[in-house]
Amino acid sequence: MQKRASYDASGITITSGKTTFASACSGDDSDSDNNNNPSGSGGTGTGAADSGSSSSSGGGSTPNFRIKIGCGIAGFVASTGKGLNIPDAYQDVRFDQSMDKKIDERVTYVTKSVLATPIFDPERNIVGVTKLYNKLKPENRGVIAFGQSDIQIMQAFSTFCGLALHRTIMYEALEKERERLAITMEIMSYHATARVDEAGFFETLLKENPVDISVISQPDFDPHIFAYADDRLPVIMYNMFEDLGFRQKYKISEDKMAKYILTVRKNYRGNQYHNFTHATCVAHALYLLAKQDILTEFGFSDLEIYAMFIAAFNHDIDHRGTNNTFQKAAHTSLASFYSSSTMERHHFNHAMTILNAPGHNILETMRSEEYKLCLEIIEKAILATDMALFFKNKSAAQELANSKSYNPRNPQHKDLLLSISLTCSDLSAMSKKWENSQKTADSVYAEFFAQGDEEKKLGLPISADIMNRENEHQIPKMQVDFYKFIVFPAFQIFNGIIGEKSNHLMEEVKNNAKHWAELAENGVKYQVREH
Numbered sequence: 209m210q211k212r213a214s215y216d217a218s219g220i221t222i223t224s225g226k227t228t229f230a231s232a233c234s235g236d237d238s239d240s241d242n243n244n245n246p247s248g249s250g251g252t253g254t255g256a257a258d259s260g261s262s263s264s265s266g267g268g269s270t271p272n273f274r275i276k277i278g279c280g281i282a283g284f285v286a287s288t289g290k291g292l293n294i295p296d297a298y299q300d301v302r303f304d305q306s307m308d309k310k311i312d313e314r315v316t317y318v319t320k321s322v323l324a325t326p327i328f329d330p331e332r333n334i335v336g337v338t339k340l341y342n343k344l345k346p347e348n349r350g351v352i353a354f355g356q357s358d359i360q361i362m363q364a365f366s367t368f369c370g371l372a373l374h375r376t377i378m379y380e381a382l383e384k385e386r387e388r389l390a391i392t393m394e395i396m397s398y399h400a401t402a403r404v405d406e407a408g409f410f411e412t413l414l415k416e417n418p419v420d421i422s423v424i425s426q427p428d429f430d431p432h433i434f435a436y437a438d439d440r441l442p443v444i445m446y447n448m449f450e451d452l453g454f455r456q457k458y459k460i461s462e463d464k465m466a467k468y469i470l471t472v473r474k475n476y477r478g479n480q481y482h483n484f485t486h487a488t489c490v491a492h493a494l495y496l497l498a499k500q501d502i503l504t505e506f507g508f509s510d511l512e513i514y515a516m517f518i519a520a521f522n523h524d525i526d527h528r529g530t531n532n533t534f535q536k537a538a539h540t541s542l543a544s545f546y547s548s549s550t551m552e553r554h555h556f557n558h559a560m561t562i563l564n565a566p567g568h569n570i571l572e573t574m575r576s577e578e579y580k581l582c583l584e585i586i587e588k589a590i591l592a593t594d595m596a597l598f599f600k601n602k603s604a605a606q607e608l609a610n611s612k613s614y615n616p617r618n619p620q621h622k623d624l625l626l627s628i629s630l631t632c633s634d635l636s637a638m639s640k641k642w643e644n645s646q647k648t649a650d651s652v653y654a655e656f657f658a659q660g661d662e663e664k665k666l667g668l669p670i671s672a673d674i675m676n677r678e679n680e681h682q683i684p685k686m687q688v689d690f691y692k693f694i695v696f697p698a699f700q701i702f703n704g705i706i707g708e709k710s711n712h713l714m715e716e717v718k719n720n721a722k723h724w725a726e727l728a729e730n731g732v733k734y735q736v737r738e739h
Contacts, residue, residue: 295353323354410466436483480655482527493633494520507616519589522559592627609704683734684727
C-alpha cells in the first residue's frame with residue numbers, strides 16, 4: 209500500500225455544474241476575470257456569465273470560471289465524459305500554457321502532470337469536472353505522473369461531488385419552491401379570507417337579514433331555499449354557532465366568528481349543488497342533532513359535537529363540482545396528491561388552511577390535548593362523507609342498529625354513529641319536504657350533467673348513467689334507485705341506533721321516495737328545472 213503522502217498534489221480545480229460551457233472556442237483551458245488562480249492552492253470554479261471578484265494569494269472570494277465546451281482539458285472532459293491522465297501538460301495541445309504565470313517576482317508555477325475526471329449526477333448527466341495538478345513525491349516533493357490508484361480515488365471523489373452538487377441543486381430548487389409557495393399562500397390568504405372591513409360588514413348583515421333562531425331550530429327548516437350567495441346563509445351559520453354556545457364556550461370574539469364564517473363562504477365555489485348553501489344545510493342537520501340533545505345522549509362531549517359541527521360546515525369546501533371518480537380518471541393534481549378519498553382529504557386540508565390563517569383559529573383557546581382531539585374528529589367526520597367509506601362501514605353499522613347494542617363507552621360504536629350522522633347530514637335534503645327536496649335534486653343533477661359534459665370534452669367515458677345528460681328523462685327512475693341503495697340504508701341505520709327521535713326523518717324520506725316512484729311509474733319525462 210502506498211503512503212497517503214504519495215497522493216498529494218499541488219493544485220485542484222473543481223468546475224461545478226453551474227459553470228457556463230460556451231459554444232465558442234478560443235483555445236483557453238479556463239478563463240476567469242483574473243485569468244485564473246494558478247497559485248497551487250487550487251480553485252473552485254462556480255461558473256457564471258456575470259463577473260465576480262477574484263481571489264488572490266492573500267485570500268478573497270472565489271473566481272468565476274467560464275469553460276469553453278469541447279476546448280481545453282476541462283472542456284474536453286465535460287463534452288466527452290472521459291477522464292484524462294496527462295503526465296506532461298506541455299506535450300498536450302489541449303493545455304493552455306498561459307496558465308503558468310508568475311505568482312510574484314520570485315516564484316513561477318509550472319504545470320506538469322494533470323488528472324481530470326468528469327462529475328456525473330445520479331442520472332449520469334455531466335455536471336462538472338475535477339482536475340488535479342502536479343502529483344508530488346512524498347520524499348522530495350518532486351512532480352510525477354498520476355497513477356491508477358489516483359484515478360480510482362478521484363473517480364470516487366467525483367462521485368461524491370456529483371451527489372453533493374445534485375443535492376445542492378435540488379435544495380436550491382426546493383427553497384425556490386418554498387418561496388413561491390409562501391408568495392402564493394400570501395396572495396391566497398389575502399383574496400380567499402374575509403378582511404376586517406368585510407367582517408365589520410357582518411353587523412349590517414345581522415341587522416338587515418335577520419333569521420330568527422326560533423325558525424332555524426325547526427326540524428322542517430331548510431336552508432336549501434336560499435341561493436348560495438344569499439347573505440342570510442352566513443347569518444344562519446352565525447346564529448347556530450351562537451345558539452349552541454360554541455362562541456361563548458371557546459371564547460371566540462364576534463369579529464373572529466364573523467370573519468371565519470365569511471372566509472369559509474368565500475372558499476366554497478359557485479357549483480350548482482356543492483356550494484355554500486349545501487354547507488349550511490349539512491351544518492344545520494348536525495345543529496338539529498345537537499339541539500335535540502341526541503348526540504349528547506349517545507355519549508358525545510361538547511368538544512366532539514363542536515368538532516363535528518365544524519366538519520359539517522367545511523365538509524365540501526373548495527369542491528370542484530366533480531367527484532372522486534372524475535379526479536382519478538382525469539389524472540388531476542388532486543388525484544395525484546391524494547390517493548384515496550381525494551376530495552374529502554382536500555376538503556379537510558383546506559379547512560385546516562383556513563383555521564391556520566391569521567385571525568381565523570376558532571380552536572385556539574383549547575388546551576393542547578383538546579386541540580389535537582378536535583382536529584382528529586374534524587378529519588374523521590369530513591372523511592365520513594365519502595360514500596365509499598359509508599359502504600365500507602355499512603355492514604358493521606347495520607349490525608349495530610339491528611342488535612340495539614350501542615354502547616357510548618365503546619369507541620368503535622361512537623365512530624360508527626359519528627360516520628352515519630355525517631352521512632345522513634350530508635343527505636339531509638332527502639329528509640326535507642317534497643317541494644324543497646325536489647329542487648335540491650334538480651341542482652344535484654345539473655352538477656352531475658356538467659361533470660358528464662366535461663368527461664366527454666376530455667375524451668373520457670361518462671363515469672355513470674346519472675352523469676349522462678341524455679338520461680335526463682330517466683331521473684325519477686334513477687332517484688328511486690338512489691333512495692333504495694343509499695338513502696334508505698343510511699337513514700334506516702341511523703334510525704335503528706337513535707330510535708324514535710329520528711322517526712320524523714324516516715317519514716320524510718319515505719314520502720319523497722314515494723313521489724319519485726310515482727313519477728317513474730307514470731312515465732313522466734323529467735326535466736331539470738333552474739331554481
